[in-house]
Amino acid sequence: MAKETKIVTPVGHHYRLTAIASLIAGAAFFLLWFWLLPRWLGFSVAAVGPSRWRWAAAGPSLLGFAVALRCVWDFGWSGHGTPAPIAPPKRLVAVGLYRYVRNPMYLGAATGWIGLWVIFGHASVAAILWVAAAALGVHLFVLFYEEPTLRGKFGAEYEEYCRNVRRWRPRLHPWGHRDC
Numbered sequence: 001m002a003k004e005t006k007i008v009t010p011v012g013h014h015y016r017l018t019a020i021a022s023l024i025a026g027a028a029f030f031l032l033w034f035w036l037l038p039r040w041l042g043f044s045v046a047a048v049g050p051s052r053w054r055w056a057a058a059g060p061s062l063l064g065f066a067v068a069l070r071c072v073w074d075f076g077w078s079g080h081g082t083p084a085p086i087a088p089p090k091r092l093v094a095v096g097l098y099r100y101v102r103n104p105m106y107l108g109a110a111t112g113w114i115g116l117w118v119i120f121g122h123a124s125v126a127a128i129l130w131v132a133a134a135a136l137g138v139h140l141f142v143l144f145y146e147e148p149t150l151r152g153k154f155g156a157e158y159e160e161y162c163r164n165v166r167r168w169r170p171r172l173h174p175w176g177h178r179d180c
Contacts, residue, residue, distance in 0.1 A: 022076025025084065026069050054119045061115020067108025071097060085149075092154045094161050099174035102167050106138055142167065 074096045075082055079089025083105060097104035117127070150158045164175045 018080045018082075019073060019076035022082045023069070023073050025082055026072030029072075054121055057115040057118035059115075061112045061119065064108045064111025064113070064115060067097060068105045068112065069108075071105035071108065074098065088149075088153075092150070092157050092161065094165070094175070099165065099171075099176075101170040102162070102165050103142060104170075106142075107168070107170075110135070 071093075072083055074093050075089050078095045079091050079093040081087050081089035097108075101107065113131075117131075147162075154161075161175075165171065
């Protein structure tokens with residue numbers, strides 16, 4: 001009688017390193033945008049008085065940035081790469097929040113920034129136009145660079161993913177293609 005062999009695939013050192021590198025890069029990116037840029041732009045908000053209510057936006061802002069940071073982690077852990085085009089993932093990232101919507105990192109970052117905008121109180125017509133232009137730029141980048149690149153790299157697997165998960169509007173239930 002042949003002995004049954006159970007194959008155990010340990011989480012390799014390489015996977016941990018790419019996940020940690022992705023997390024460090026993502027944390028540095030968010031630190032720059034969340035902490036340093038507002039200071040460089042001279043944004044501040046009082047902790048007392050009527051403007052103190054702006055801090056209510058801190059929760060959604062932090063949640064948005066946490067979503068984006070989780071997505072950065074998924075790029076490293078599951079995709080074995082980073083969100084940066086110079087070190088892209090080697091596998092299609094269709095886990096975690098990517099099971100609900102194809103671009104959760106952008107949506108999380110946008111939520112984080114809208115929260116910061118409320119906290120720092122710098123809404124104006126010019127700012128709204130800049131945000132609209134930035135949102136359009138991100139959408140065009142996704143349409144004309146990211147999606148064709150992913151389609152070319154992952155082929156039928158990406159096509160199936162696109163058929164089941166919307167670009168910007170999250171699903172109510174996760175797509176069941178992969179286990180999380």
